[in-house]
Amino acid sequence: MRPELVDSPDFGSETDALLKVLADIPVPDVDPYQALLLDREDLPDPAIAGRPDPRVSLEDLTIELPGRTLEARVYRYSMRPRPIVLWLHGGGFIGGHLRDIENAASGIAANGNVTVVSLNYRLAPENPCPAGLHDVYETLGWIREHLDGDGRIVVGGQSAGAALAAGACLLARDEGAPLPDRQILCYPTLDLHPDADWHEWYFPTDDVPTAAVPLRADTLAGLPPTLMLAAGRDSLRPDALAYASRLKQDGVPTRLVEYADTMHAFLNFPAALSAGRHAIELIGADLRSAFSAPRP
Template sequence: MTSPRPARARGSGGGASACSEKPSSRSCDVTDSCRVRIFKGVFVMSVAQLEKIYELLRARPHFTEPIEKRRRGGDIMLSRTPVPEDVQILPADCDGVPGVWVVPPGVSEKRIVLHLHGGGFMIGSSRTHSEIASRIGRAAQARVLVIDYRLAPENPFPAGLEDCFHAYEWLLESGHEPSDIAVSGDSAGATLMLSALLIAKSKGLPLPACVVGISGWYDLTNSSESIRANGNRDVFVPEGFNDWAAKGYLQDADPRDPLASPMFGDLAGFPPMLIHIGGADRLLDDAYRLHEKLQVAGVDSTLEVWPEMPHAWHVFGQMLSEGLQATERVAEFILEHTRSSSLPDSGDTEPRSRA
């Protein structure tokens, strides 16, 4: 038995189809104004799978524990989903920003996905996110670049953001066509994704073919109602985490700075965007608000709400049916919007060096 397809809202921009009412997690099943269909319920198999994941999440060190303990805990938790043996993990040096190339067999040499990992700006790495990158790359027929941007609190805003922007700039300067590049991010990585592209836009650089935000945290003022309304549903994000992580990342910076919270940025001219969010996610309203903002700005925005899914459920793809399905949907979107380059080129798997 297959699970139902996610709820979906799509707008071609221009503002006329944007949501006319303030989105709220309490009324997200009232969908006419946003053209979203919400499927009710989850299958028994998914409920059992989710409970196993919740057990792992409950066993994590609390976010107030020492940061190194938190980082080790994240490594241990995600090591349960190893990278398949046929996937190459190759070191990458993006002009001083370290990372890895995740290269499934037979993928295109041209199509590139830059994936920015989540972790509240404080944890996570190319190591923790190579498995999800391998799934995206295999399904999207692309090589995936996962970088190790500098983490807070040792390196507060905008250090990590600068690394993310430089990685995208390096791809362009290495000779990759924007039409061959997709940029994706999960959780805080989706924040960094949009903020890095705001910098690229301000510098007059070409933007990628498309972007994908998975459970994105787009407003670091934490003013979305769902942060509180979904508090008892989203086991992934504990009570108080958003305020703690925002303070550790921003420190003395203004959370309304568009480079900190892209919800407040000028997103006009951005490429097509796929927004994925779980119905149980604390950041549910961030997704609705961003979707509306993109439509008003004339951006082609697709919002998909996956019922009962917690924050960033994609990372548990080997343990959760909906995680696999959601990753496949991400890949479909990338294939739809990137230039056709289905056959791998001959030669090196490494990109051309920077001129």
């Protein structure tokens, strides 16, 4: 499947500059788990992560699921019932927080004329696979029952969050639950990657459910229409391209967009990467088109 290519002379230079900034951040001399805990406490730098879109209202809420309570933040562009987008941060299944992606979540709400729910799902190694996957799947049901939307639901996210979104759609299909109306997958990790830092913590056993590695599903038929975003300088680019191709082959309406010469996680850094800003607007336009919403 040939992607739509989004390119700019600025993408490469902006990516190089940001990678240098990130490489210069000191690494604490502690064991890997303590380093992970410290990383989870870091607050995003607005100079690279941006700030919430001022056009939306923010509300924190708690989602009560069997045996646990999850934190979430709601971004509303309109007080009228609108489609609800469950949006999931990345972080390799072991890190990340909804505060890391406030610009993206709020920007999608504003540009898409939708309500966005950004979720803090459970993380490994404390809660390995499939804990986060079940959080996302059950939160979709919770949203249908408790939030005042217009009945249409989208699930999407970034990196590990995109993998959980894809997996939740597979679970819904296979268990006969209501499917989201659309899935938006930004540079997802969709297969086993044994060399990744997070692999052994997220997959501590060989008993891996298919929904946790969506590329290994026997068929993708019956899944929701899909918007897939890939990054040209991302080691996970093959996952995105392969999944988009399989979706299309299995009859799922699929749009594949690749951002040339930019990095994994570029949506986390919209203040530094124009590719991130463009992608937030593109996702918003895609949602407006899917739901025939007027431009904000």
